[in-house]
Amino acid sequence: MIFLFNRTSAHQRIWPAALCAVTFCLFVVTALLYGWETNNRALLSESVTTSGWVAYQAQLEYVKADDAMKRAAVRPDADALADLGLRLEILRSRLPLLHASEDGRMLPEIDALAPMLQRFETVLDGMIDALPALEQSVAPKEPVLKAWSAALSPLGRDLQSVLMASVAYNDALFARERSLAGQTTLLPLGLLFLSGSALVSLMWLRGRRDRERLLEVETARRAVCEMERNLLGVIQAAPTAMLVLDPLERAVRFINPAAAEMVHPSPGHPDWKRLIDTSLEEVQIGDDGGMVVRIAFTKSGGDVVSLKGSLSPVMWEGRPQMLMVLIDNTRTRDADLQLIQAAKLATLGEMATAIAHELNQPLAVIRMAVANAHRHLGAEDARDAVAAKLDRVTLQVNRAKRIIDQVRRYGRQPSGKAASFPLRPTLELAAGFVAEQYRACGIRLALQLDVPGDLSIVGDRDLLEHVIVNLLINARDAFELRALARPRTVWLRARVLDQKVLVEVEDMAGGISEEVMAHLFEPFSTTKPAGAGAGLGLSLARSVVRDMNGHIVAENMRNGACFTLLLPITGPPAAREAA
Amino acid sequence: MSDDHSILICDDEADLAGELGEFFTACGWRAIVHVGAPDALEALHAGASPTCLLTDLRVGHFSGAELVAATRRLPAHLQPRVYCLMTGHVLDTSEAKDFGVDLLYVKPIDPDMVLNDIQKFLADAYSP
Numbered sequence: 048m049i050f051l052f053n054r055t056s057a058h059q060r061i062w063p064a065a066l067c068a069v070t071f072c073l074f075v076v077t078a079l080l081y082g083w084e085t086n087n088r089a090l091l092s093e094s095v096t097t098s099g100w101v102a103y104q105a106q107l108e109y110v111k112a113d114d115a116m117k118r119a120a121v122r123p124d125a126d127a128l129a130d131l132g133l134r135l136e137i138l139r140s141r142l143p144l145l146h147a148s149e150d151g152r153m154l155p156e157i158d159a160l161a162p163m164l165q166r167f168e169t170v171l172d173g174m175i176d177a178l179p180a181l182e183q184s185v186a187p188k189e190p191v192l193k194a195w196s197a198a199l200s201p202l203g204r205d206l207q208s209v210l211m212a213s214v215a216y217n218d219a220l221f222a223r224e225r226s227l228a229g230q231t232t233l234l235p236l237g238l239l240f241l242s243g244s245a246l247v248s249l250m251w252l253r254g255r256r257d258r259e260r261l262l263e264v265e266t267a268r269r270a271v272c273e274m275e276r277n278l279l280g281v282i283q284a285a286p287t288a289m290l291v292l293d294p295l296e297r298a299v300r301f302i303n304p305a306a307a308e309m310v311h312p313s314p315g316h317p318d319w320k321r322l323i324d325t326s327l328e329e330v331q332i333g334d335d336g337g338m339v340v341r342i343a344f345t346k347s348g349g350d351v352v353s354l355k356g357s358l359s360p361v362m363w364e365g366r367p368q369m370l371m372v373l374i375d376n377t378r379t380r381d382a383d384l385q386l387i388q389a390a391k392l393a394t395l396g397e398m399a400t401a402i403a404h405e406l407n408q409p410l411a412v413i414r415m416a417v418a419n420a421h422r423h424l425g426a427e428d429a430r431d432a433v434a435a436k437l438d439r440v441t442l443q444v445n446r447a448k449r450i451i452d453q454v455r456r457y458g459r460q461p462s463g464k465a466a467s468f469p470l471r472p473t474l475e476l477a478a479g480f481v482a483e484q485y486r487a488c489g490i491r492l493a494l495q496l497d498v499p500g501d502l503s504i505v506g507d508r509d510l511l512e513h514v515i516v517n518l519l520i521n522a523r524d525a526f527e528l529r530a531l532a533r534p535r536t537v538w539l540r541a542r543v544l545d546q547k548v549l550v551e552v553e554d555m556a557g558g559i560s561e562e563v564m565a566h567l568f569e570p571f572s573t574t575k576p577a578g579a580g581a582g583l584g585l586s587l588a589r590s591v592v593r594d595m596n597g598h599i600v601a602e603n604m605r606n607g608a609c610f611t612l613l614l615p616i617t618g619p620p621a622a623r624e625a626a
Numbered sequence: 627m628s629d630d631h632s633i634l635i636c637d638d639e640a641d642l643a644g645e646l647g648e649f650f651t652a653c654g655w656r657a658i659v660h661v662g663a664p665d666a667l668e669a670l671h672a673g674a675s676p677t678c679l680l681t682d683l684r685v686g687h688f689s690g691a692e693l694v695a696a697t698r699r700l701p702a703h704l705q706p707r708v709y710c711l712m713t714g715h716v717l718d719t720s721e722a723k724d725f726g727v728d729l730l731y732v733k734p735i736d737p738d739m740v741l742n743d744i745q746k747f748l749a750d751a752y753s754p
Contacts, residue, residue: 400715404684407714407733408639414734415645422652439641487684 063252070245077238084235099213101148102157105141106206112138113196113203120192128182131192132175139171145209156212160205167202288356288373290314291363297323300363309354309375311347318347322354326371329465330358331505331596331615340371341594343464353380384461387587391513394520395458398484405450405483409443416440453480457516461509465594467617468508470541470548471500477515478539481523485537490526492519495540498548505617506595514588514599515539518552518610521584525556525608543616547597550612558603567601631748632656634676634706636666636693638685642733646680649737663688667696670704678744679706683713683725691725698726708747710740 112134119127146161174195181188282289288306292299299314311318326340333339338358345351356373363370395402420436423429457480478494485492504511522537540551559567570586585601592599597614633650637643640661647657658674660666663685670676679697681690694709709727712735722730729743 403716404714408642411712411714411733411735412639412641412645415642415649415737418737419645419648419652422649439645443641 063249063256066245066249066252070242070249073238073242073245077235077242080235080238099210099217101141101145102206102210102213105138105145106203106210108134108138108141109199109203109206113199116192116196116199120189120196123188123192125182128178128188132178135171135175135178139168139175142168142171145206154209154212154216157209160209163201163205167199170198288375290319290371290373291361291368292323292371293366294327294369297327299323300368306373309352309373310344326358333357333596339596340373341465351377353377383587383590386583387510387513387591388460390517390583390587391457391461394513394516395454397520398481401484401487402450402454404487406447409447409450412443413440416443456509457512459509461507461513465505465507467503467505469500470502470504470550470614471496471498473508473512474515474539474541474550477512477519480512480516481519484520484523488523488527488535490523490535490537493536493538495538495542497540497542502543502548503617504548504595504614506614507591510591511595514591514612515550515552517584517588522552522554522556522608525554529557544613546616548614548616550614551609553604553609554607555605556607558606559601559608564601564603568599631677632658632674633678633680633744634658634660634666634669634674636660636663636679636681636685636690637712638662638682642682646737650741653741661685663690663693667693670697670700673704675704676706677748678708678710680710680712680740683711683715694726707752708744710744 112131115127115131115134119131142164146157146164148157181191282303285303286305288309289303290299290306291301297320299319302310302312302314302319310316310322313319322342322344325342325344329342330338330340340354340356340358342354343351344354352375354373355376356371359370359372361368361370416436416439420433420440423432423436426432453476456476474496475494478492482492519537519539526535526537534555536555538551538553540549540553542549568585568589570583589599592612592614595614597612599610599612601608601610603609631654633655635643635646635650635657636659637646638661643659643661647659650657655677658669658676660669663681666679666681666685667688670679679694681693683690685693690711690713694711697705697709708729710729710731711722711725711727712731712733714733717730717732720730722728728747729740731740
């Protein structure tokens with residue numbers, strides 16, 4: 048049975064349930080049996096108690112009455128006659144009891160004598176009624192009393208036979224009681240034993256299951272303890288900084304050696320609170336729904352490090368805490384930024400001719416305005432004309448300044464620090480930066496910026512501008528590489544989509560081949576001629592967009608390629624709500 | 627400087643075109659200013675017959691070189707006597723003949739020098 052219990056969990060559930068049911072049934076049967084037996088015993092006791100007693104009393108009273116009658120016949124004085132009257136009345140009262148008793152109902156002998164008894168009741172009534180007259184009579188009383196005794200003699204015989212029948216009935220009852228007593232001793236005991244056995248089995252099973260569960264719990268607890276020790280060992284040995292923090296109190300509960308080396312060995316040091324505050328303010332939701340952190344942290348010594356990591360809710364020492372895993376990606380970040388800077392400078396180099404042309408335009412106007420101003424100087428009414436020329440010169444100088452500022456801004460080293468910035472002006476600056484090139488190449492740059500001017504996103508503004516410029520230059524190069532008759536148009540679009548902003552750069556330059564598309568965002572993937580690009584632009588673009596918690600994808604649409612950037616919106620709140 | 631001389635100026639930079647026109651007008655030339663090559667070509671077709679055509683290389687989608695080429699296909703009496711091209715691009719080894727013009731300038735230009743060159747070219751080309 049135990050073997051069966053061990054087979055399956057279904058058996059483990061069925062057998063205790065079956066035992067419970069059997070035990071319950073046994074208890075019910077035992078209780079019913081006990082009730083039935085108790086009832087029987089009560090009936091028997093009552094029967095034994097009453098059986099024969101009435102017959103005996105009637106017989107006894109008959110004997111007493113007959114005796115009183117005989118004594119009155121010998122000496123018929125008033126006392127003897129009074130005693131006789133009393134005995135006759137008692138005997139008279141016993142007769143109805145006899146056939147109305149339990150025996151009267153149960154024994155056929157008594158039932159058959161009922162008419163006779165009723166007749167003697169009438170006889171006794173007559174004697175009782177005649178006794179006062181007999182007492183007053185002066186005639187001899189002995190013959191009368193002897194006649195009465197003879198008249199009652201059959202009653203005596205019948206009562207004797209009734210008594211014998213009752214005694215026989217009583218013997219049968221005793222025999223039945225003994226039989227029942229013999230039967231009822233074993234059955235309830237057996238049932239009680241079975242019930243007890245079932246209960247013991249049930250308790251044993253429960254105990255066994257509890258012991259097994261306890262063992263499982265203990266084993267699991269030991270495994271958890273072992274795992275915790277191993278995990279702690281891994282955490283301690285990990286080269287990655289790990290710390291457990293209390294998000295409510297903004298306090299550090301645990302740091303591993305790498306974290307201690309990165310920030311400070313003491314979890315109570317103010318640098319930790321500064322790091323936690325910065326991290327919790329900058330926390331963002333990553334692609335997988337987890338919390339990611341990217342911060343620039345200034346160490347006590349003044350060094351600025353770029354930290355990247357994640358936050359996860361954990362139970363630590365019985366309390367809900369946050370596990371923060373941080374890696375110092377300063378070197379990687381610096382390398383990326385240097386690479387991006389190199390790419391930007393390369394772009395600037397490629398655009399030098401266009402920039403020179405763009406700068407020459409205001410210079411040409413200035414040169415001509417100055418020349419004409421000189422001619423006006425000799426005239427009498429030269430003041431207004433010269434002033435107009437100077438105004439024109441000023442406007443053109445400002446125009447040249449804007450171009451130089453644009454180049455300077457584009458060429459500066461990216462900070463790598465994320466901050467909130469408006470998207471639309473950034474896109475407009477990027478478009479403005481390549482506008483002259485597009486004009487020179489006969490490519491129309493169509494802007495469809497359906498976003499509010501103050502819609503903000505988080506990231507490095509210079510890097511995003513570089514990404515857009517890079518995509519626009521790629522679109523220009525795609526047209527230049529192919530002699531296409533179709534309209535040379537590139538669209539730069541922006542629109543809000545589900546709490547995010549969608550930025551698209553779409554051209555009509557024939558699209559990207561499947562082979563190139565498969566590796567488009569991998570480093571050194573390029574379709575440009577040797578020397579025209581290192582193939583890092585799109586790889587860096589993806590890196591920049593990912594750092595902004597965004598996505599960049601490319602697909603062929605209509606007659607060209609479309610690059611789509613999906614970036615999270617950070618502000619303003621009104622714009623987010625509207626979105 | 628002669629009243630007989632006229633110049634058709636074509637540059638999509640309106641301020642520059644206007645200043646050039648003002649300069650040549652001040653020098654006694656009849657100046658016709660256009661900011662688009664199609665307009666300039668239409669004027670030539672209409673019989674503007676300028677002495678000189680001065681155009682920017684990049685004038686919108688219709689380039690200055692295309693304007694020169696189209697002008698050269700006009701009847702002889704409608705063609706200018708001297709073709710000048712100016713550009714904001716840095717030119718290393720390019721020469722005027724590479725663009726099918728008589729004179730080539732890089733912006734910003736010296737208007738006095740341009741005027742002298744045109745006059746000299748006219749004098750050399752049409753002297754008896």
